[in-house]
Amino acid sequence: FAGGESAYYISLNKDKRSLTLNLKKKKGKAILRQLIAQSDVLVENYRLGTLDKLGFGYESVKEINPRLIYCSITGYGNTGPMSHVAGVDIVVAAEAGLIGITGEKDRPPSKVGVAITDILTALFAQGAIANALYHREKTGRGQKIDLSLFESQVATLFNLSSTYLISGEIPQRMGLAHATIVPYQGFKTKDEEYILVAVTSEKMWEEFCHLMGIPEFIHDPRFDINKKRVMNRDELIPMLEEKIAARDSDEWLSAFKKVNIPCGRVNTMDRVFNHPQIKPRNMVVEVKHPTADKIKLVGIPVKYSETPGSIRLPPPLLGQHTEEILSDLLGYSKEEIGALRQEGIV
Structure with a gap:
């Protein structure tokens, strides 16, 4: 919770304004009709x-x-x-x-x-x-x-x-495996981490076999093409698991990346938000919140060249913008809004 608001609610409601409205009363329905009209x-x-x-x-x-x-x-x-x-x-x-x-x-x-x-x-x-x-x-x-x-x-x-x-x-x-590509799955490493490795071509398979220290598998008739690796998955994967379990995750990830084999660590949330792409891509932003001072929110994933997005409003409190919406959009006076509150309309 932050300022009395749940993290779940906060995650869903940035850049929104909140109006409370009783739709079981005629005046509440009339207000909604006015909003719909525009x-x-x-x-x-x-x-x-x-x-x-x-x-x-x-x-x-x-x-x-x-x-x-x-x-x-x-x-x-x-x-x-x-x-x-x-x-x-x-x-x-x-x-x-x-x-x-x-x-x-x-x-x-x-x-x-x-x-x-x-x-x-x-x-x-x-x-x-x-x-x-x-x-x-x-x-x-x-x-x-x-x-x-x-x-x-x-x-x-x-x-x-x-x-x-x-x-x-x-x-x-x-x-963590793929139905039609092998190897394309998660493996446990010596340091008890899990990494994902995706060997998506026969050229990658050759590089992978050299890194694994099993060059003889490159032309092994059981594993030389993906179709055969899928058919013989149950024979191949245990051997790969044993190999990968012998070294730490950082060693494997560094080795795979050097030869452009897609790979990555299965990250916990703390590692996600310390990922090197998060900061330069503005995927964490701070905004002022009415009851929690500043809160951190996930940023905007789509980057527009002409109309860059921004988070303009924090998640609202319930009914926080009722008066603003009624006055600015519909022209209600403070006295009229006060009367609506007294009647339980807003």
């Missing part, structure tokens, strides 16, 4: 039908502002037999196949370390909204975007979903 985009992630009951379904909102982009994010989409079921990241990740392919072979499935299904859906929403805004620029018309956690996750199974759809083969959990 907005470009509305994003909602209520269970299907909730906003319709409040009078803010797409058909109603379109009457207020035909140019509005209305992005509806649900667990399973606006149609289909599960459209009214609420969706949360870990459950949808399981149903959409991600958890089933995550974890060690012959071990129970495992969740990913972050709420990746939520994050992927947000990224799809960003692209969808940008596309809809471009369409509006050309046609003058807004539209509704129907986006679900489930479909977002299914869409990002990539080569594994394609493997099943083409061959009927069910992908298995591979731990």
Whole structure:
């Protein structure tokens, strides 16, 4: 926590303003209609039908502002037999196949370390909204975007979903290994660290074998091309594990990098934020917070040549900008806002 706000909340809400509004009261609904009338985009992630009951379904909102982009994010989409079921990241990740392919072979499935299904859906929403805004620029018309956690996750199974759809083969959990490239996985080193090594070509395989001290494997008929290494994975990998376990991680990483074999350490969070790329790429920024003085936030990963991004606002306190939004955007006086507070509207 920082200044009474959770780290989780802080991570999700930078560069936002917060307005509290009671949508069960007529005046609250009237304020939202005023905001919608001058907005470009509305994003909602209520269970299907909730906003319709409040009078803010797409058909109603379109009457207020035909140019509005209305992005509806649900667990399973606006149609289909599960459209009214609420969706949360870990459950949808399981149903959409991600958890089933995550974890060690012959071990129970495992969740990913972050709420990746939520994050992927947000990224799809960003692209969808940008596309809809471009369409509006050309046609003058807004539209509704129907986006679900489930479909977002299914869409990002990539080569594994394609493997099943083409061959009927069910992908298995591979731990730190790759299903179709060998060696392309994690190895434990002498100093109890884990490193990832990706040998992605036959030229790299030659370099790798020389570094390992096994030049005879270069032309060994069991391992001379990737297809055979995949077929004989169970024979090859234990020998490589033994070799790599004999030296420290720094030694291996230095050796692999010298011959341009992709490699890296499995970092803990402290090492992530001491990585040599973090500071020059401005991936940690400090901002002033209303109750916690200064806080550190993750920076902006996309670098624009003409419109460089910046974090302008810290994550807001609940309702922090209510008066500012009502007065600056909608022209409410201090007296009117005070009355709305007294009535429990804001």
